[in-house]
Structure formats: C-alpha cells, structure tokens
Amino acid sequence: MIEVQGLRKSYGGREVLRLDRWQLPSAASCCVTGPSGSGKSTLLEILCALRPADAGTVHVGGTAVHGLARRASDRWRGRTVGVVTQSPHLLDILSVEENVALAAHMAAASVDRRRVGTLLERLGIAHLARRRTRGLSQGERQRVVLARALLCGPSVVVADEPTSHLDDEACEALCTLLAGCCAEAGATLVVATHDRRILPRFQHRLQLARVEAI
Numbered sequence: 001m002i003e004v005q006g007l008r009k010s011y012g013g014r015e016v017l018r019l020d021r022w023q024l025p026s027a028a029s030c031c032v033t034g035p036s037g038s039g040k041s042t043l044l045e046i047l048c049a050l051r052p053a054d055a056g057t058v059h060v061g062g063t064a065v066h067g068l069a070r071r072a073s074d075r076w077r078g079r080t081v082g083v084v085t086q087s088p089h090l091l092d093i094l095s096v097e098e099n100v101a102l103a104a105h106m107a108a109a110s111v112d113r114r115r116v117g118t119l120l121e122r123l124g125i126a127h128l129a130r131r132r133t134r135g136l137s138q139g140e141r142q143r144v145v146l147a148r149a150l151l152c153g154p155s156v157v158v159a160d161e162p163t164s165h166l167d168d169e170a171c172e173a174l175c176t177l178l179a180g181c182c183a184e185a186g187a188t189l190v191v192a193t194h195d196r197r198i199l200p201r202f203q204h205r206l207q208l209a210r211v212e213a214i
C-alpha cells in the first residue's frame with residue numbers, strides 16, 4: 001500500500017507538486033500522467049526517498065518514508081524499491097551484467113547470476129551481457145536499468161518514462177516483463193509516463209496538473 005497525504009514540494013519558492021491525498025493498494029499498478037512540469041518525476045523521487053518533500057506524509061508498504069534519515073533511506077530503497085530513473089545511470093566501465101549485479105551489492109545480497117541472465121534474456125539484451133555499457137543505445141541502457149531494478153525482487157517498482165526511447169517491439173517486451181515480474185512478486189508498480197501505448201496496461205491512473213492550474 002502506498003499512502004500519501006498533504007504532500008507539497010517547492011523549488012526556489014515555486015510550488016511544483018501538490019497532492020492532498022492518494023492511495024494505491026499493494027500489488028496494484030498505476031500510471032502517473034500529466035503535462036510536462038506537473039511533478040511526475042518529483043513525486044516518484046519522493047516515493048523512493050531520493051528527494052525529501054517539504055510537507056506531508058508518505059507511507060510505502062508500512063514505512064514512513066518522509067521520516068527516514070539519509071542512511072536509513074538508502075538501506076530501505078536498496079532492499080525494497082526497484083528504481084528506473086528517466087536518464088539511465090550506468091557505470092560505463094562495467095559490463096551490462098556487472099551493472100545489473102550492482103543492485104545486489106546495493107542491497108547487501110548475493111548475486112543470483114542465473115536471474116541476471118534470465119532478466120537480460122527476457123528483455124532481449126542477453127547478447128550484450130559482457131559488453132561495457134558505454135556506447136549502448138538509450139533503449140538498451142533503459143533495459144539494463146530495468147533489469148537492475150528487478151534483480152532483487154523489490155516489493156515496489158518505480159519507473160520514470162521507462163519506454164520513452166523504445167520502439168513498439170521493445171516497448172511491448174519491457175512492459176510484459178515489468179508487469180510479469182511485479183505480478184510474480186506481488187510488487188506494487190508506479191510508472192510516470194507520457195507514452196499512450198502503455199496506458200491501458202495499468203489498473204489505476206493518477207493524473208497530475210501543473211500546480212498553477214490547480
């Protein structure tokens with residue numbers, strides 16, 4: 001269950017996110033939509049404790065995320081949340097499979113190499129496993145980040161525009177894997193997107209508006 005109340009976020013005195021009340025049941029899937037600048041990425045970053053809110057409470061799976069100190073939030077995120085950021089952050093001196101395995105190191109868990117291979121296979125990038133990530137296309141990088149997010153079986157997956165650089169076939173494969181992995185693990189899925197191709201795949205939708213339009 002995700003539960004948000006009285007959430008407010010400003011940058012430089014300008015309020016960019018206002019969400020009075022939002023609930024999402026455990027194991028549900030939800031897309032977050034809205035015009036550019038309506039605070040979708042900001043909300044996702046707050047949900048996974050990458051960014052603090054100015055006011056309000058955020059509970060994710062029973063954890064009061066708004067109250068976590070820095071180190072505790074890193075530990076909580078590593079164990080609980082699979083994060084797919086808008087611009088894929090990869091360590092380009094490492095190979096694809098090493099980048100995926102980083103998730104296990106972050107969660108202080110051992111690396112399940114078979115699962116790494118299976119995820120790469122299901123995302124159509126198994127042939128890239130030993131290649132360094134430098135030089136991969138945006139779409140390939142996005143799929144590496146997704147494999148990394150799913151490796152440790154998170155109970156919540158948060159993805160920001162995960163299909164923005166993908167063609168229809170890769171988009172379909174990624175969505176099927178994302179939905180399949182979340183369903184298998186009973187994980188809650190929250191995806192910020194402008195991509196109309198994927199909207200019908202979600203059970204719930206949170207529509208944000210620019211704060212000045214509220």
Ligand SMILES: Nc1ncnc2c1ncn2[C@@H]1O[C@H](COP(=O)(O)OP(=O)(O)OP(=O)(O)O)[C@@H](O)[C@H]1O
Pocket residue numbers: 011012016034035036037038039040041042043
């Ligand atoms: N670190 C920051 N410092 C200052 N302003 C920021 C910062 N991050 C975001 N903003 C501003 O906050 C507003 C909301 O940004 P956010 O990225 O959350 O919107 P979004 O709905 O995800 O947009 P998009 O659909 O374009 O990705 C925007 O006006 C943006 O310029």
